Amino acid sequence: MTWYRDRWRIERWHLTLKTGGSHVEDLQLKSLEQLERAITLYSIVSWRLLWMTYQSRIDPGQSPTGAFSPAEISVLERLATTQKPVRPIGQPWTLRDAVRAMAKLSGFLGRKSDGEPGVKTLWRGYRQLPWLCWWDQVSQNPS
Numbered sequence: 001m002t003w004y005r006d007r008w009r010i011e012r013w014h015l016t017l018k019t020g021g022s023h024v025e026d027l028q029l030k031s032l033e034q035l036e037r038a039i040t041l042y043s044i045v046s047w048r049l050l051w052m053t054y055q056s057r058i059d060p061g062q063s064p065t066g067a068f069s070p071a072e073i074s075v076l077e078r079l080a081t082t083q084k085p086v087r088p089i090g091q092p093w094t095l096r097d098a099v100r101a102m103a104k105l106s107g108f109l110g111r112k113s114d115g116e117p118g119v120k121t122l123w124r125g126y127r128q129l130p131w132l133c134w135w136d137q138v139s140q141n142p143s
Contacts, residue, residue: 009050016046016119049122052099057116060096068098071133076101079132102129 029035080101103117106124
């Protein structure tokens with residue numbers, strides 16, 4: 001009966017898949033194979049973002065290395081030095097810091113009264129992160 005206890009998480013994942021940022025129902029793909037591939041990819045991204053959301057709320061002080069690649073962490077740390085509120089120098093980088101920095105890529109302001117970013121906000125920020133990592137890599141190795 002644990003599935004019944006966790007049904008709200010399954011419903012939340014389904015909502016994230018449908019309207020959280022992917023809008024998988026609006027794709028209008030031409031073949032079943034294309035639809036299956038898109039749903040598979042979006043399912044993984046939906047699960048990852050939902051997991052990040054919950055983990056950053058349950059244990060905000062944990063290391064971001066389980067959720068982000070080293071390149072993503074590097075980009076987010078540099079962004080955090082230019083965003084407000086500015087993090088104190090020398091403070092260890094946490095999962096909450098990384099999630100909030102990624103959310104700020106999509107317009108999340110991070111004020112005290114704003115609360116934690118939601119899945120839709122994270123999805124929009126997550127869509128920007130690979131481009132920033134790519135640009136960071138290109139700018140460091142222009143050849």
